[in-house]
Amino acid sequence: xxxxxxxxxxxxxxxxxxxxxSRLFSFQGGIHPDSxxxxxxxxxxxxxxxxxxLTIPLAQSAGKTARPVVAVGDKVLKGERIGAADDxxxxxxxxxxxxxxxxxxxxPMPHPSGLAALSVVIEPDGEERWIEREPVAYEKLSPEExxxxxxxxxxxGLGGAVFPSHVKLKAALRATEDLILNGAECEPFITxxxxxxxxxxxxxxxxxxxxxxxxxxxxxxxxxEENKPEAIRAMRDAVQAADKGFRVAVIPTIYPTGSLKxxxxxxxxxxxxxxxxxxxxxxxxxxxxxxxxxxxALHHGEPLIRRVVxxxxxxxRPGNWETAIGTPIGELLALAEPRDDTDGIIMGGPMMGTxxxxxxxxxxxxxxxxxxxxxxxxPPRPEMPCIRCGSCARACPQELQPYELYWWSRARQFxxxxxxxxxxxxxxxxxxxxxxxxxxxxxxxxxxKGEIRVRAREEKNAEQARERFEFRQxxxxxxxxxxxxxxxxxxxxxxxxxxxxxxxxxxTAPDAAPASATTTTAASxxxxxxxxxxxxxxRAHAEPVAQETSPAAPTQxxxxxxxGPEKAAPAS
Amino acid sequence: MTGFxxxxxxxxxxxxxxxxxxxxxxxxxxxxxxxxSEQINAFLPQTQCxxxxxxxxxxxxxxxxxxxxxxxxxxxxxxxxxRKIADFLGREFVPIQGGxxxxxxxxxxxxxxxxxxxxxCTLCIQACPVDAIVGAARQMHTVMTSLCTxxxxxxxxxxxxxxxxxxxxxxxxxxxxxxxVLADGNCPAGGNPx
Numbered sequence: 001x002x003x004x005x006x007x008x009x010x011x012x013x014x015x016x017x018x019x020x021x022s023r024l025f026s027f028q029g030g031i032h033p034d035s036x037x038x039x040x041x042x043x044x045x046x047x048x049x050x051x052x053x054l055t056i057p058l059a060q061s062a063g064k065t066a067r068p069v070v071a072v073g074d075k076v077l078k079g080e081r082i083g084a085a086d087d088x089x090x091x092x093x094x095x096x097x098x099x100x101x102x103x104x105x106x107x108p109m110p111h112p113s114g115l116a117a118l119s120v121v122i123e124p125d126g127e128e129r130w131i132e133r134e135p136v137a138y139e140k141l142s143p144e145e146x147x148x149x150x151x152x153x154x155x156x157g158l159g160g161a162v163f164p165s166h167v168k169l170k171a172a173l174r175a176t177e178d179l180i181l182n183g184a185e186c187e188p189f190i191t192x193x194x195x196x197x198x199x200x201x202x203x204x205x206x207x208x209x210x211x212x213x214x215x216x217x218x219x220x221x222x223x224x225e226e227n228k229p230e231a232i233r234a235m236r237d238a239v240q241a242a243d244k245g246f247r248v249a250v251i252p253t254i255y256p257t258g259s260l261k262x263x264x265x266x267x268x269x270x271x272x273x274x275x276x277x278x279x280x281x282x283x284x285x286x287x288x289x290x291x292x293x294x295x296x297a298l299h300h301g302e303p304l305i306r307r308v309v310x311x312x313x314x315x316x317r318p319g320n321w322e323t324a325i326g327t328p329i330g331e332l333l334a335l336a337e338p339r340d341d342t343d344g345i346i347m348g349g350p351m352m353g354t355x356x357x358x359x360x361x362x363x364x365x366x367x368x369x370x371x372x373x374x375x376x377x378x379p380p381r382p383e384m385p386c387i388r389c390g391s392c393a394r395a396c397p398q399e400l401q402p403y404e405l406y407w408w409s410r411a412r413q414f415x416x417x418x419x420x421x422x423x424x425x426x427x428x429x430x431x432x433x434x435x436x437x438x439x440x441x442x443x444x445x446x447x448x449k450g451e452i453r454v455r456a457r458e459e460k461n462a463e464q465a466r467e468r469f470e471f472r473q474x475x476x477x478x479x480x481x482x483x484x485x486x487x488x489x490x491x492x493x494x495x496x497x498x499x500x501x502x503x504x505x506x507x508t509a510p511d512a513a514p515a516s517a518t519t520t521t522a523a524s525x526x527x528x529x530x531x532x533x534x535x536x537x538x539r540a541h542a543e544p545v546a547q548e549t550s551p552a553a554p555t556q557x558x559x560x561x562x563x564g565p566e567k568a569a570p571a572s
Numbered sequence: 573m574t575g576f577x578x579x580x581x582x583x584x585x586x587x588x589x590x591x592x593x594x595x596x597x598x599x600x601x602x603x604x605x606x607x608x609s610e611q612i613n614a615f616l617p618q619t620q621c622x623x624x625x626x627x628x629x630x631x632x633x634x635x636x637x638x639x640x641x642x643x644x645x646x647x648x649x650x651x652x653x654x655r656k657i658a659d660f661l662g663r664e665f666v667p668i669q670g671g672x673x674x675x676x677x678x679x680x681x682x683x684x685x686x687x688x689x690x691x692x693c694t695l696c697i698q699a700c701p702v703d704a705i706v707g708a709a710r711q712m713h714t715v716m717t718s719l720c721t722x723x724x725x726x727x728x729x730x731x732x733x734x735x736x737x738x739x740x741x742x743x744x745x746x747x748x749x750x751x752x753v754l755a756d757g758n759c760p761a762g763g764n765p766x
């Protein structure tokens with residue numbers, strides 16, 4: 001059943017919080033699911049072995065797909081750029097190891113659809129030869145130049161949305177009051193950020209230092225859920241050692257505090273209005289793993305080619321593996337020895353993750369966790385009718401009414417869903433978790449969101465088609481009118497000419513005979529030509545089927561038809 | 573007696589004034605065109621395919637507005653389209669005539685010219701209602717895929733039969749989550765969920 005959120009609201013939203021973080025705030029709803037973190041929390045990060053083939057998708061960031069800059073057969077070095085950012089909202093993609101490019105083709109993606117997207121397939125040579133790695137003297141560069149560097153290094157948000165970090169940084173460049181580092185990791189099972197903070201706190205804090213130098217915020221808050229005491233200790237020690245004024249904020253363990261809006265709410269007491277971004281409120285948020293990769297990029301010259309992935313669920317040896325981007329998920333999960341009754345793989349956490357139908361799909365920058373699914377771990381929950389208990393509304397951290405959204409989604413009355421703010425749903429799954437009738441609410445919402453998106457696009461296309469159709473009709477009418485006018489003029493001119501000629505002929509009948517003859521000879525071939533064209537047009541209209549029999553005929557006839565009206569009309 | 577006459581007089585003068593005002597307003601604020609057909613036209617998919625028997629979406633909308641045409645003649649719009657028009661006009665929903673299997677909307681198709689066979693006759697260009705085909709006489713023609721509505725009107729005029737209608741393959745950007753499946757193996761069909 002619904003678990004009420006801790007306490008009420010302590011501060012009306014929108015009010016300025018205190019400069020120092022003396023208290024935390026809470027959000028409505030949320031749940032306390034079984035954390036399942038103990039399985040993999042104590043397993044140190046290990047290096048995953050290289051697979052036989054790396055499949056590196058070129059679409060690894062929000063925004064535009066990277067443009068391939070290598071060819072099949074090319075030798076590439078570890079960290080060499082294979083896909084160039086194609087737009088401002090786009091990030092480069094790099095080879096995760098040295099080897100040879102086998103193919104550049106659509107390959108299955110780690111996506112619930114299993115659809116393919118353009119990828120570079122690399123056969124590792126096992127030598128792991130790096131490109132020339134040079135630290136970037138970012139202190140001497142302008143912020144714009146640093147952003148370009150980050151884009152070149154392929155740095156994207158590693159919390160799951162893979163939004164290019166340079167875009168977020170540029171948007172936050174002026175007027176950032178609070179820089180928040182998200183180490184909450186609130187979803188069950190996932191421990192990759194926890195381990196990263198425990199083992200590499202120093203480098204994370206150095207990365208945060210770069211972010212703080214760029215944005216010059218008033219406060220830097222590192223948010224960690226209280227169920228990660230080792231990570232909290234490690235980060236506090238690292239902050240102290242670096243002698244920076246960052247604060248490690250220990251936040252209550254309640255799902256989904258790690259979600260952007262909820263985290264900002266907990267730390268600052270401020271609520272991000274619908275259709276606004278945190279930057280509008282002077283807040284910017286990065287994942288701690290992103291800070292780590294920014295440090296590796298700028299200080300070591302290493303592009304983003306690996307990430308820590310938690311392997312857990314129905315496996316014999318759960319753990320955290322530092323994995324090369326492009327490793328097939330099936331091969332990676334085999335390292336954790338999945339048990340025999342495993343019936344699927346989930347990428348991400350159990351609440352917001354997606355089932356993967358394709359085991360060959362690769363690990364991408366967004367993959368933080370693979371969960372082996374089993375009927376025992378995730379028992380089937382047959383859907384029952386809604387009993388209107390309202391548990392979902394009490395659990396919703398976005399303060400929506402999931403039961404209303406469910407009714408209208410199910411009834412396919414999508415236009416009503418805007419009234420209930422479907423677009424504000426973050427698909428966290430709290431409503432479905434507490435639902436006593438086991439209704440897969442989030443699935444309904446995802447379905448409705450997709451339908452609404454498709455309909456909006458169709459409407460736009462229909463509008464475009466209507467405009468083009470109407471313009472075509474307008475153009476045809478105009479051409480017709482112009483032609484009629486031209487013909488009327490020509491006819492009038494000819495009539496005048498004929499009348500003149502006749503007059504002349506009548507006046508000087510015997511003398512002007514040759515002249516009259518020349519006019520007739522001049523006119524008659526023209527008229528004969530017109531008659532022939534008219535006949536061709538008639539044929540073309542009458543026998544469209546017969547044209548197919550002789551391939552040479554249509555060209556002439558249709559030509560006659562195309563250029564027909566101008567020539568043919570005077571004859572008719 | 574005078575009170576009675578005064579009442580009649582006041583009412584008549586009032587009626588005359590209001591009538592004059594209404595009459596003036598009817599001329600002064602006359603609505604150009606047919607707003608009903610415009611609104612119906614907005615529900616139609618604008619493929620301009622003529623499958624309804626009218627030469628385009630607008631003529632069909634006008635025919636519906638005049639009450640001459642049934643509301644279920646548009647296969648590209650599908651049952652959803654019929655439902656929208658039925659809701660708007662306050663009429664009963666009628667399943668679509670023709671169209672794809674199960675009354676659903678036809679799957680979206682896009683015309684493609686096999687360019688090695690195209691003889692450059694321009695007949696398809698003239699047939700396209702949305703000017704989505706480019707080319708010139710004796711030059712190869714090509715379809716601008718993003719503008720093609722899949723109306724099929726270009727297929728028949730082609731003398732060498734070189735236009736194919738291809739279904740649009742699903743990509744990651746237009747993929748959408750399917751409807752949740754109920755215990756009986758079907759998706760909720762819509763309508764009243766209670």
